[in-house]
Amino acid sequence: LVRSWPNLGPALLGLLFALPGLLQAQPGATEAEIKAAFLLKFPSYVEWADTAFAAADSPLVIGVVDADLIAANLEQLVPGLSIDGHPMQVWRIQADAMPDGLHMLFVGRARTADAAALLQQAAASAVLTITETDTTQPAGSIINFVVVDNRVRFAVSLATAELAMVRLSSRLLQVAHTVLEGA
Amino acid sequence: MRSFRSIRNKLLMLVLVTTFCALAVASVIILIYDIRDYRDTRINDMRTQIQLLAYATVPALQFEDASVADANLALLRLRPSVQAAAIYNARGQLFASYGRADLEPQFPALPEADSIRTDDTGMAIFSRIIEDGEILGTAYIRGDYLLIERILAFMQIVAGGLLGAMLVATLICLWLQSGITNPIKSIATVARDVVTRKEFDRRAEKNSADEVGMLVDAFNEMLEEIDMRTRALEMSNLNLAAEIGKHEESRELVLQLNSELEQKVRERTRELETINQELETFCYSVSHDLRSPLRSISGFSQALIEELPGELSGDARRYFDKIIAATSRMGQLIEDLLNLSRVSRGELVRQELCFSTLAREVAHDVQGVYPHLAPELSVWDAIDAEADPKLLRIALENLLGNAWKFSGKQDNPRIEVGMLKDGTREIYFVRDNGVGFDMKYADKLFGPFQRLHAVHEFPGTGIGLATVQRIIHRHGGRIWCDSTPGVSTTFYFTLKHDQPDAAANSAGTPDGQQAAGTA
Secondary structure: OOOOHHHHHHHHHHHHHHHHHHHOOOOOOOHHHHHHHHHHHHHHHEEOOHHHOOOOOOOEEEEEEOOHHHHHHHHHHOOOOEEOOEEEEEEEOOOOOOOOOOOEEEEOHHHOOOOHHHHHHHHHOOOEEEEOOOOOOOOOOOEEEEEEOOEEEEEEEHHHHHHOOOEEOHHHHHHOOEEEOOO | OOOOOOHHHHHHHHHHHHHHHHHHHHHHHHHHHHHHHHHHHHHHHHHHHHHHHHHHHHHHHHOOOHHHHHHHHHHHHHOOOEEEEEEEEOOOOEEEEEEOOOOOOOOOOOOOOOEEEEOOOEEEEEEEEEEOOEEEEEEEEEEEOOHHHHHHHHHHHHHHHHHHHHHHHHHHHHHHHHHHHHHHHHHHHHHHHHHHHOOOOOOOOOOOOOHHHHHHHHHHHHHHHHHHHHHHHHHHHHHHHHHHHHHHHHHHHHHHHHHHHHHHHHHHHHHHHHHHHHHHHHHHHHHHHHHHHHHHHHHHHHHHHHHOOOOOOHHHHHHHHHHHHHHHHHHHHHHHHHHHHHHHOOOOOOEEEEHHHHHHHHHHHHHHHOOOOOOEEEEOOOOEEEEOHHHHHHHHHHHHHHHHHHHOOOOOOEEEEEEEEEOOEEEEEEEEOOOOOOHHHHHHOOOOOOOOOOOOOOOOOOOHHHHHHHHHHHOOOOEEEEEEOOOEEEEEEOOOOOOHHHHHHHOOOOHHHOOOOOO
8 A cells, every 4th residue: 555656756746736635634624525535545455355346447336325414525525536547426316216236325314314225235235335424334334434632543343354355454543532442 | 222323223114113103194194984984974874864754654645644654753763873853744844853852943944955964063964855756855864973083992992003003113122123133233332442442353243144244244354354464564663664764874874975075174264274274474574575676676777787887798787677577577477366365455445335436446557557558448337246346347457358358459449348147147247348268278277377468469467357257256156258359359257256057057167158149
């Protein structure tokens, strides 16, 4: 995951496109913007199973359920962005059915309860599931956004991640607000 | 070890200086290498640390968790060489920081581009934190960079090393150098003995086969040579001394003979002078005593002529006249002899006088004697002389008298008196154009009673020139003459001793022949 120096050229080019997102960091930025930015940073710290991608350049798909603001932010940031050669894509999906080829699933605060089945299903099919309940972490959620001291933080459920066959980097755990070891 | 300049000390100095230089050069090289190595190590160390830090703080920056970054930085306390560290976010704001407990933490207000900088107190490094081509922020670490302390510590070690090495070198040198210095010292001792006590039979001891051994051999050979030469010299000195003794003896003999000879000469001279004196006295008294009987003969002969005027036959009368004339001539002779003897006696009193004036006075007197002759007289002006005036007058009377007498029969008689200068020598002369004489009789000219002409031709006693020569000789001068009969006759004389060179030229030459033709 650590980049070597020769890749710095294209990296800097990417930086130019990323600049608008960067400027919307926490102070003064909306919660939706921050969460969208965080969502795009998670893949760097996550390893999916080998079967998760059909090819080396298959897109990395984020499914968004009932979070229009975040989805809009994501759609604004995603073009041209890729992780490990996988271009990122944002799909707005419904809570009732899980499409194939999903790598990440974000469920908005309002629909968390409705999407319980979806979360369970996703977690069982190697999808990084993210929620924003602010309180207890729902079942099937690997990462849960919380707001602490007016700052967006997140909790991590290692048990769920283990179940979902998604490996989280220890560096991510380092910055997690809370890490739930067992389910 | 008599002085600092002994070979022992020089060797020691050589070893010490060499050791010192070698160690110093090596130390400097090591120091330079060490400084570079230290710098490189520190730079690498700092780079590694900052890269680790940058990598570790990526999540904290990405998810904007400063407390995590602080925790990451706090781990640096395990590296005491880190003085301070900081993380700046992408907007250049201080995000997290760490400061060593013993220092007042100071952080640059703004991050800088990737760089490493060193100053007196430390080394600062900046590094961008980049993840997936995105600049997340900048890491900053300031660490110790103790170059001066390191150099000082190194120098202490070097100084200790130098001291130790030189101590060891001194000990080794002292141990080894006896092999070099002892033979040289023994040579020096022998040399001193040879110089101060002249003990040429001393020999240096050889106990090594190296250059010093060769030196000992050469020195000993030299001593042998000197010994030999000294002996030879002493021998020849003795021989010389003996020869000098012999020479001295013979010289003394010669001196003795010389003084004896001189003594003899003096005695002879005294005898001769006495005899001469006696002879002159005898001559004077005889001349003096002869005058009265002569006067008697002359007087009585005159009386007889007057007493017997008619009885005397013509012949008798002529005989008487002859007797009277003979006595008169004899009187003149005696007078001249007395003159000659007078000239030889008495003291010579030299004084400055005018030769020209004296010659004119005498010429005047002589003219009175020969009133019937009137030669043309020429006396050079302003001739000076230093002589006895009375004797010089007599000499001039004789010479001018002769000139008058012998030029009297010429048609145009001429007489000249003058002086020539031959170098420093003043040669006076009296010249006439009288009958002169044949030069082969010149040596008889100055003897008493020597006459070259018959009395009836030119009257005279034959003592005049002898008198002149006596006067000139008494002055230390010489007289000689030159004559061409009928043309000119010149008498030259000097009144002083000749200069040595002139005397050498005239040695062995009779008076008469000198300077013929110079007139």
